[in-house]
Amino acid sequence: HSPLYNLLYSAWLSLVPSFSAMPSYKLTYFPVRARAEVARQLFYLAGVPFEDVRVPHADWPALKPKTPFGQMPLLEVDGKPLPQSYAINRYLAKEFGFAGKSPFEAAWVDAIADQFKDYNIELRPLFLVLMGFAQGDKDQLLKDVGIPARDKFFGILEKLAKDNGNNGHFVGSSLTWADLLIADHVKTVSIHLPSFLDGFPTVLDTVKKIESTPKLKEWIEKRPDTKF
Amino acid sequence: LLTTMPSYKLSYFPGRGLGEVSRQLFHLSDTPFEDHRVPMDEWPAYKDSTPFGQMPVLFVDGKPLPQSFAIARFLADQFGFAGKTPFEAAWVDALADQYKDYFAEIRPFLFVVFGFGEGDKEKLKKKVAEPAINKFFGILEKRAKDNGSNGHLVGNSLTWIDLQVSDHIGVLELYLPNAISAYPLVNEIRKKTTTDPKLKEWLDKRPVTPF
Numbered sequence: 001h002s003p004l005y006n007l008l009y010s011a012w013l014s015l016v017p018s019f020s021a022m023p024s025y026k027l028t029y030f031p032v033r034a035r036a037e038v039a040r041q042l043f044y045l046a047g048v049p050f051e052d053v054r055v056p057h058a059d060w061p062a063l064k065p066k067t068p069f070g071q072m073p074l075l076e077v078d079g080k081p082l083p084q085s086y087a088i089n090r091y092l093a094k095e096f097g098f099a100g101k102s103p104f105e106a107a108w109v110d111a112i113a114d115q116f117k118d119y120n121i122e123l124r125p126l127f128l129v130l131m132g133f134a135q136g137d138k139d140q141l142l143k144d145v146g147i148p149a150r151d152k153f154f155g156i157l158e159k160l161a162k163d164n165g166n167n168g169h170f171v172g173s174s175l176t177w178a179d180l181l182i183a184d185h186v187k188t189v190s191i192h193l194p195s196f197l198d199g200f201p202t203v204l205d206t207v208k209k210i211e212s213t214p215k216l217k218e219w220i221e222k223r224p225d226t227k228f
Numbered sequence: 229l230l231t232t233m234p235s236y237k238l239s240y241f242p243g244r245g246l247g248e249v250s251r252q253l254f255h256l257s258d259t260p261f262e263d264h265r266v267p268m269d270e271w272p273a274y275k276d277s278t279p280f281g282q283m284p285v286l287f288v289d290g291k292p293l294p295q296s297f298a299i300a301r302f303l304a305d306q307f308g309f310a311g312k313t314p315f316e317a318a319w320v321d322a323l324a325d326q327y328k329d330y331f332a333e334i335r336p337f338l339f340v341v342f343g344f345g346e347g348d349k350e351k352l353k354k355k356v357a358e359p360a361i362n363k364f365f366g367i368l369e370k371r372a373k374d375n376g377s378n379g380h381l382v383g384n385s386l387t388w389i390d391l392q393v394s395d396h397i398g399v400l401e402l403y404l405p406n407a408i409s410a411y412p413l414v415n416e417i418r419k420k421t422t423t424d425p426k427l428k429e430w431l432d433k434r435p436v437t438p439f
Contacts, residue, residue, distance in 0.1 A: 069326055069367055077315065087321035094314060103305060104288065110298035115280055121332065156280055 025050035027088075029073040030057065032226045033188070035085040036073040038180045039092055044219040045175070046096035054224075086113055093177040100172050108171045112160070112178040116185070119153035130192050131228060146196075154200045157182065161202040168209030175213060183210040188228045236261035238299070240284040241268065243437040244399075246296035247284040249391045250303055255430035256386070257307035297324055304388040316383045323371065323381055323389045327396070330364035341403040342439055357404065365411045368393065372413035379420030386424060394421040399439050 025043065029036035031054040043050040055063060055072065064070050068083045075081070075088040082088055090110070093099035100106040126146045129136035160170050170178050186207045189196050197204060211217060236254065240247030242265040254261045266274055266283065278285050279294045286292070286299040293299055301321070304310035311317040337357040340347035371381055381389050397418050400407040408414055422431060
């Protein structure tokens with residue numbers, strides 16, 4: 001080619017938007033949904049490839065000291081580690097557009113997630129017995145722990161869903177990671193305590209709508225089936 | 229086009245607790261806000277007007293936002309104390325959530341020393357406080373080193389996790405003198421944070437409360 005051709009070609013190349021290479025992502029967790037499922041769903045919803053590493057319990061002690069906080073899940077972005085499930089969820093949600101449409105909306109997503117975290121802490125003694133991780137009186141725990149925690153948190157969610165116009169989201173008008181967090185929990189509850197959330201019809205309706213999101217439906221149908 | 233600054237109100241109990249980091253962010257950024265302190269006896273009447281029946285609540289142009297970390301992160305984002313990149317912001321979040329987990333572990337000890345309940349202080353100190361502190365502050369000390377021992381937990385500027393940890397150390401030291409003597413880099417972070425001129429201004433004039 002002539003020098004002029006080469007010059008014009010180089011000039012054209014410099015005007016073409018440069019495609020920055022997508023980072024490589026790796027998510028490491030136990031072979032369950034629990035604290036990694038929302039992150040997995042965010043990758044799938046965004047159509048972003050990631051390495052979905054599932055560590056059998058027996059292999060965890062050897063891996064533990066290599067992690068920043070001795071815990072999982074762990075996200076690695078181009079090899080750089082990031083611990084703590086909500087930090088991971090929020091980071092990916094922001095990158096992929098599932099963190100609310102304004103800073104105030106994003107803050108409300110955070111608030112719902114943190115309230116859910118508080119609820120989970122209250123529920124924990126019942127959860128441990130239900131999952132077979134501890135001994136205990138299921139019915140007593142349900143009465144003393146499960147029902148009060150449920151009524152407080154799901155009362156809040158029921159009102160949020162209603163105030164938001166029963167539009168299929170707990171905040172705003174687009175899918176957020178708070179929607180995914182709640183929907184996955186409702187799925188787990190439905191496996192172990194079938195009628196537990198019957199008193200919260202707007203929440204259940206919202207979760208149905210969330211789960212009918214096409215790409216999410218696809219993921220749910222093909223993911224490994226786990227009881228939590 | 230002049231965008232007017234929103235009006236801010238922060239409602240919380242008269243102590244530092246879960247509201248102090250947000251108050252500090254307002255003072256650090258010279259942002260005016262109504263520092264609304266609700267005495268314990270007025271709380272029952274106020275409770276039902278809050279989104280989650282809890283405080284703190286931030287009001288931005290009258291619109292409420294609950295949950296202390298959601299509030300702190302929102303303000304930190306607005307005012308420039310949330311890290312300089314998305315990945316840095318995520319690390320601030322990760323450390324904050326690790327702090328939250330740690331606080332849940334040490335709570336039984338703090339509950340008793342704050343005077344909210346009965347308990348064996350010495351036993352709780354050995355069985356609850358010391359293991360929790362060693363685990364969490366061990367993580368922080370390593371984090372401070374990996375971050376270049378520069379007086380910050382993340383990046384090279386003040387973030388809200390520096391504020392949270394520094395405030396908590398102040399609480400710990402009231403009940404466990406020399407609580408962090410084994411964590412010199414963390415102590416450096418606390419020193420650098422609390423001697424920030426704008427923050428020091430607030431620390432010197434704020435109401436004094438035990439927690």
